[in-house]
Amino acid sequence: MATGEFDLIGRYFEHQKINRSDVDLAIGDDCALLRVPEGYHLAISTDSLVAGTHFLADADPKQVAHKALASNLSDLAAMGATPAWVSLALTLPSFDEQWLSAFCEGFFQLAEQYNVQLIGGDTTKGPLSITLTVQGFVPVGQALTRSGASSTDAIYVTGQLGDSAAGLALLLKDKQCDNTALSQALMTRHFMTMPQVEAGTLLRGKASAALDISDGLIADLGHILKRSNVGAEIYTEALPISAELAAFCETPEQAQQMALSSGEEYQLCFTVPVEQCDDVEALMAKQGIQISRIGQLTENKGIVLLNNGEPVNWQLSGWDHFESESK
Structure with missing residues (x-):
């Protein structure tokens, strides 16, 4: 042959x-x-x-x-x-x-x-x-970029975050889980995420800035902050976490940390002027697209993590593709 x-x-x-x-x-x-x-x-x-x-x-x-x-x-x-x-x-x-x-x-x-x-x-x-x-x-003139955000804009993400990192940890055997169905669901989500194409097209003319989450929310949001010359507050209790990730993690804080640093999620992170938030939320709800308001842009540079209004000092980094496997 x-x-x-x-x-x-x-x-x-x-x-x-x-x-x-x-x-x-x-x-x-x-x-x-x-x-x-x-x-x-x-x-x-x-x-x-x-x-x-x-x-x-x-x-x-x-x-x-x-x-x-x-x-x-x-x-x-x-x-x-x-x-x-x-x-x-x-x-x-x-x-x-x-x-x-x-x-x-x-x-x-x-x-x-x-x-x-x-x-x-x-x-x-x-x-x-x-x-x-x-x-x-x-x-022409409607492309979403990373550079249009203002310090008063709200921060949103589509979908749920953290499942990809959990699935990868199981695939690499860095973590164990006795629940076979739970393990399989998370490993499948690591590979079988769906690109948020419909959400992206709906955000034309509404989002001030956007990108996809490929290297982790903390790392990727930093690109918007740098290009738009703003800072951010993230409300960790508002992060969208699946029931499977919550069951996989020992504490809510661990799940939140995974949601902030998990790469290869391929959800969208985007910013919206405050006066358009209600319209964007209604539009996405009508189309059955899950979005979560997770924070606020600020004039102060950098990212501040808040849990129910209290600062948290989590040392988190972005995604390093299969770092464990390549070592």
């Missing part, structure tokens, strides 16, 4: 359900030919995932594919962009039909959910790694 590059492309990547009308030429030539609608910016993001750094080499390839694409789509969501196209560069140590079939299943399931067409890429032999470039559209 031939397993050269063109055979891999033909068997696994050329035949997909998504065929967008704005793609004139995709897989099969040296370049893709695409059409950007008038009045829109093209938003582009590239990320790489490497075995042993971002995922264990023996991880479920279907979950790995989901995580790889979800993390890239999350970057578009953070800018308020609607996903359109993706290219994939896949490096494999050897041809493994079972692994590749499962990978494609996870990849195309998520791509179809967001109407994203695979338009090209590359396959080569080497240490297992995945590089994706996603592209999407955002109306």
Whole structure:
């Protein structure tokens, strides 16, 4: 059985359900030919995932594919962009039909959910790694950025925080849990997060700043503070924590600390002018999107953590991808 590059492309990547009308030429030539609608910016993001750094080499390839694409789509969501196209560069140590079939299943399931067409890429032999470039559209003048926040704005996050870090701790066997169902739920959430694309598009013209939580809330919020030249107060009791994370952690404070530092959550952190908070909360509730108001921007630089109004001195850092595994 031939397993050269063109055979891999033909068997696994050329035949997909998504065929967008704005793609004139995709897989099969040296370049893709695409059409950007008038009045829109093209938003582009590239990320790489490497075995042993971002995922264990023996991880479920279907979950790995989901995580790889979800993390890239999350970057578009953070800018308020609607996903359109993706290219994939896949490096494999050897041809493994079972692994590749499962990978494609996870990849195309998520791509179809967001109407994203695979338009090209590359396959080569080497240490297992995945590089994706996603592209999407955002109306000119409506992109969400990190630099528009003011010192009176409220701070929000979508979804729940901390589950990814808990799942990773279990995957790396840094922590133990006797509840099999609980462990499985948290490990699955580490891989199977959903990008907040709808939330991002709804926040156009409403959020003053936004980004996705990939390196931990504490670390990522710092990017908004730096670009917008403001500080922040975070109310730790307001952090959205799942029932599973609460059961996994020994104390509420431990769960809150995990929510603040957990990376690869792919939820959105965004700021809203106070006068628009009610409208944003009502809009998200109408669409069934969970958001939580977790703090307030301030004129004073840095981040102050408050628990029911009392300062707490937790020494927390951001996400370091699989630091334990690489040591």
